[in-house]
Amino acid sequence: MINYFPEEVLWHVFSFLTSHPDRNAASLVCKSWYNVERFSRGKVFIGNCYAISPERMISRFPRVRSLTLKGKPHFADFNLIPQDWGGNVYPWIVAMAKGSTNLEELRLKRMVVSDESLELLAKSFPNFKSLVLVSCEGFTTDGLAAIASNCRFLRELDLQENEVEDRRGQWLSCFPDSCTSLSSLNFACLKGEVNVAALERLVARCRNLRSLRLNHAVPPDALQKILAQAPQLVDLGADSFVHDPESETYNKLKNVMQKCSSIRSLSGFLDVNARCLPSIYPICINLTSLNLSYAPGIYSKELVKLIHKCKKLQRLWILDTIGDKGLGVVASTCKELQELRVFPSDLHVVGNVAVTEEGLVAISAGCPNLNSLLYFCQQMTNAALITVAKNCPNFIRFRLCTLNPTIPDAVTMQPLDEGFGAIVQSCKGLKRLSVSGLLTDQVFLYIGMYAEQLEMLSIAFAGDSDKGMLYVLNGCKKLKKLEIRDSPFGNMALLADTGKYETMRSLWMSSCGVTFGGCKTLAEKMPRLNVEIINEGDEMEGRPDDRQKVEKMYLYRTLVGPRKDAPDFVWTL
Amino acid sequence: MEGYSRKDEGCPQLLDLIPKEKEWLTKSAEEKQTRNGSSEEKQLELRLGPPNGDWTIKNKNISREKDHESLLPFGYFSPWSSSSGYQVKSQKQTTPFLQAHGQLKESSQPNPAKTAVPNSSSSSSAQKRTAPTPVVGWPPIRSFRKNLANGSSSKPVSESQNAVGSKISSEKPIENSPKNLLVKINMDGVPIGRKVDLKEHDSYEKLSFAVDELFRGLLAAQSNFSAGGIKNDEDGGKAITGLLDGSGEYTLVYEDNEGDRLLIGDVPWHMFVSSVKRLRVLKSSELPTLCRGRKHGKRSLDTSPK
Numbered sequence: 001m002i003n004y005f006p007e008e009v010l011w012h013v014f015s016f017l018t019s020h021p022d023r024n025a026a027s028l029v030c031k032s033w034y035n036v037e038r039f040s041r042g043k044v045f046i047g048n049c050y051a052i053s054p055e056r057m058i059s060r061f062p063r064v065r066s067l068t069l070k071g072k073p074h075f076a077d078f079n080l081i082p083q084d085w086g087g088n089v090y091p092w093i094v095a096m097a098k099g100s101t102n103l104e105e106l107r108l109k110r111m112v113v114s115d116e117s118l119e120l121l122a123k124s125f126p127n128f129k130s131l132v133l134v135s136c137e138g139f140t141t142d143g144l145a146a147i148a149s150n151c152r153f154l155r156e157l158d159l160q161e162n163e164v165e166d167r168r169g170q171w172l173s174c175f176p177d178s179c180t181s182l183s184s185l186n187f188a189c190l191k192g193e194v195n196v197a198a199l200e201r202l203v204a205r206c207r208n209l210r211s212l213r214l215n216h217a218v219p220p221d222a223l224q225k226i227l228a229q230a231p232q233l234v235d236l237g238a239d240s241f242v243h244d245p246e247s248e249t250y251n252k253l254k255n256v257m258q259k260c261s262s263i264r265s266l267s268g269f270l271d272v273n274a275r276c277l278p279s280i281y282p283i284c285i286n287l288t289s290l291n292l293s294y295a296p297g298i299y300s301k302e303l304v305k306l307i308h309k310c311k312k313l314q315r316l317w318i319l320d321t322i323g324d325k326g327l328g329v330v331a332s333t334c335k336e337l338q339e340l341r342v343f344p345s346d347l348h349v350v351g352n353v354a355v356t357e358e359g360l361v362a363i364s365a366g367c368p369n370l371n372s373l374l375y376f377c378q379q380m381t382n383a384a385l386i387t388v389a390k391n392c393p394n395f396i397r398f399r400l401c402t403l404n405p406t407i408p409d410a411v412t413m414q415p416l417d418e419g420f421g422a423i424v425q426s427c428k429g430l431k432r433l434s435v436s437g438l439l440t441d442q443v444f445l446y447i448g449m450y451a452e453q454l455e456m457l458s459i460a461f462a463g464d465s466d467k468g469m470l471y472v473l474n475g476c477k478k479l480k481k482l483e484i485r486d487s488p489f490g491n492m493a494l495l496a497d498t499g500k501y502e503t504m505r506s507l508w509m510s511s512c513g514v515t516f517g518g519c520k521t522l523a524e525k526m527p528r529l530n531v532e533i534i535n536e537g538d539e540m541e542g543r544p545d546d547r548q549k550v551e552k553m554y555l556y557r558t559l560v561g562p563r564k565d566a567p568d569f570v571w572t573l
Numbered sequence: 574m575e576g577y578s579r580k581d582e583g584c585p586q587l588l589d590l591i592p593k594e595k596e597w598l599t600k601s602a603e604e605k606q607t608r609n610g611s612s613e614e615k616q617l618e619l620r621l622g623p624p625n626g627d628w629t630i631k632n633k634n635i636s637r638e639k640d641h642e643s644l645l646p647f648g649y650f651s652p653w654s655s656s657s658g659y660q661v662k663s664q665k666q667t668t669p670f671l672q673a674h675g676q677l678k679e680s681s682q683p684n685p686a687k688t689a690v691p692n693s694s695s696s697s698s699a700q701k702r703t704a705p706t707p708v709v710g711w712p713p714i715r716s717f718r719k720n721l722a723n724g725s726s727s728k729p730v731s732e733s734q735n736a737v738g739s740k741i742s743s744e745k746p747i748e749n750s751p752k753n754l755l756v757k758i759n760m761d762g763v764p765i766g767r768k769v770d771l772k773e774h775d776s777y778e779k780l781s782f783a784v785d786e787l788f789r790g791l792l793a794a795q796s797n798f799s800a801g802g803i804k805n806d807e808d809g810g811k812a813i814t815g816l817l818d819g820s821g822e823y824t825l826v827y828e829d830n831e832g833d834r835l836l837i838g839d840v841p842w843h844m845f846v847s848s849v850k851r852l853r854v855l856k857s858s859e860l861p862t863l864c865r866g867r868k869h870g871k872r873s874l875d876t877s878p879k
Binding site: 078080220222243293343344393401491 | 708709711715716718831
């Protein structure tokens with residue numbers, strides 16, 4: 001029996017364990033493994049920043065080099081969570097600075113990041129290399145200036161869809177001349193001006209630059225100069241593209257594009273004249289990823305012409321202006337497509353049928369490798385979903401959003417239960433599912449029965465009774481995140497299996513049938529859950545009645561009790 | 574599809590494995606056997622409807638057609654057909670569904686959805702295809718995208734098909750139409766710049782007038798300062814005229830998004846608005862001789878650095 005196993009060997013073996021689930025599993029084997037694992041873990045992933053405290057994280061993983069943190073619940077993206085709810089990263093940075101952590105990488109999602117945090121970050125970790133902020137807020141370009149100025153070995157500055165206040169500073173100029181290590185720079189979400197000359201010089205001296213995403217303030221002639229300096233780019237995002245196909249700039253751009261044979265990923269095009277798109281035709285054949293979801297100016301015809309050249313596409317994000325016919329072209333051209341996202345382009349036009357079930361069926365027939373879908377559509381049918389399920393059994397992520405949240409099957413007027421049932425039954429590896437349309441408890445029965453690998457489920461305006469929620473809670477053994485809005489699930493469902501929530505990361509319920517009394521009961525029973533009620537408005541006069549329905553409830557497992565930074569409108573029961 | 578039927582037989586047992594479920598499981602089986610409209614009404618009390626509230630009740634009372642005959646050819650999903658006697662209380666015709674079935678494998682299918690739905694007259698509001706009253710947070714897209722969607726709503730798709738000979742202006746998106754469009758404007762000889770909101774004007778004449786108003790006082794103050802206070806202070810100084818045609822002391826130029834400096838007035842107003850990045854009021858005497866002819870549709874001043 002191998003009781004004696006040198007730690008050095010274990011250490012070496014563990015260095016091959018990269019995924020968090022694997023490492024978590026290894027750490028549970030025995031004390032010795034737990035200790036070796038914790039000292040050897042360099043990348044720490046924390047899916048809910050309130051599940052653990054920074055201090056405890058550091059004491060367990062003293063050698064952490066890379067930290068990933070997520071803050072607000074997913075529905076924060078859709079304005080369901082008020083400002084100042086929380087998710088501040090500052091305490092984490094303070095704790096790591098105090099603990100002399102050798103932090104090299106910080107990846108944050110839906111967190112509040114102040115300039116102060118960024119400044120402290122920049123000054124506390126001399127080997128800091130990579131900052132990735134996704135859907136964050138609370139900082140300005142001054143914070144970015146601090147990062148640029150102080151992080152001598154910065155390799156990656158990736159800002160995705162953050163709310164950044166523009167302070168008109170010259171943050172780009174703050175990269176010292178000695179900074180040559182940048183490999184990834186993405187500031188597409190910034191709204192303000194940038195120092196274009198500084199940008200050009202920066203690009204020129206960073207020979208390892210692979211990924212560059214510019215914002216709208218970088219004009220086309222600068223773009224052309226930059227590309228001339230960086231033909232090695234693999235990923236390019238350009239929001240401000242050429243307008244006049246007869247201009248000098250256009251010609252230069254066309255020439256320079258031909259030399260950019262390494263580009264595999266393209267995005268941006270917020271401001272473009274579609275007649276200038278031919279300038280990118282030369283690189284289309286190599287593209288594996290194309291994001292035109294922020295390009296309302298490219299209409300179906302030009303879009304189709306463009307896509308027709310992108311035969312190697314694996315990932316495509318577009319607007320629904322592409323139409324069903326356009327999706328048909330995608331289906332016949334992009335045989336290697338794995339991920340498709342179709343976003344709504346116009347939310348207010350009545351009767352403007354952009355994409356329907358037809359487009360989706362076409363895609364499923366033409367792209368057998370499809371495994372990830374986000375599809376905003378005008379209508380859907382069970383028959384289409386059943387076909388899609390049969391054509392594409394490999395879905396890992398399937399998110400369907402009908403623009404009318406409770407629309408029935410467009411042909412039969414029935415609920416879409418059968419369609420989604422087919423999806424979960426066929427796609428045995430499905431990890432993430434969002435359902436919409438007219439749905440009864442039946443769909444949840446199917447989900448509970450078949451979606452064995454499901455980790456995240458989003459429900460809105462669906463179901464008839466508590467049974468729906470119960471089917472899911474009882475059936476989906478691997479469920480981690482459940483978010484529900486505007487559905488008739490009440491206390492009975494909430495309280496039926498309280499232990500379940502400790503196996504999950506979080507549960508969100510808003511505009512459902514749960515009451516204060518129900519939430520209180522749950523909180524009392526489960527001390528290792530934080531049951532938070534968000535109360536906007538004027539219910540501050542004493543605690544409300546137990547029978548009153550709760551507007552928004554967010555509960556999550558935690559090892560550190562109620563959070564201390566909860567604002568007034570958040571009550572932890 | 575053998576896989577499906579095997580699973581089906583195992584269904585009751587599978588669900589039995591789930592603790593505490595037996596109770597409601599049997600209940601639900603019974604309920605299925607006697608399912609009719611009344612059980613739906615019971616469920617309605619928990620139902621929360623959206624603001625327009627027109628989809629819940631009516632849709633539920635329309636029977637759920639568990640038409641297993643039509644599903645069976647797919648080999649899909651016949652879990653309850655043997656045990657329960659579903660009452661197919663259907664007002665709907667099954668034929669459209671079956672027709673659709675046969676042709677679904679191909680990418681193109683007949684458009685039963687697009688043409689008039691057969692029962693549209695009988696189902697009152699079941700097929701609301703119009704845009705619903707806005708629900709908070711629906712559709713679930715991030716605000717970054719919402720602004721984009723609002724801004725580009727002015728161009729219907731069909732027009733673009735005939736865009737071949739049309740000017741750039743008809744294809745150009747109005748990128749997120751914010752409430753104002755402020756651009757900087759500097760004037761030769763005046764160290765302090767101003768900002769002008771282009772959304773407040775709809776023509777070059779109005780813009781010219783606004784420029785005059787913005788700088789007249791400043792210019793007068795400058796002149797006062799340098800010339801020793803000769804100008805009349807009461808009316809705030811001399812009017813700035815002739816900005817657009819080169820006839821005045823000053824001429825209005827702008828810089829577009831490609832960094833080029835251009836004379837005002839060559840392109841239609843809305844096109845100007847979408848490409849202008851800043852404005853400048855230059856002394857006419859310092860401009861090169863204006864060539865009135867057209868070169869690629871715009872007159873370009875290449876003298877000054879950007």
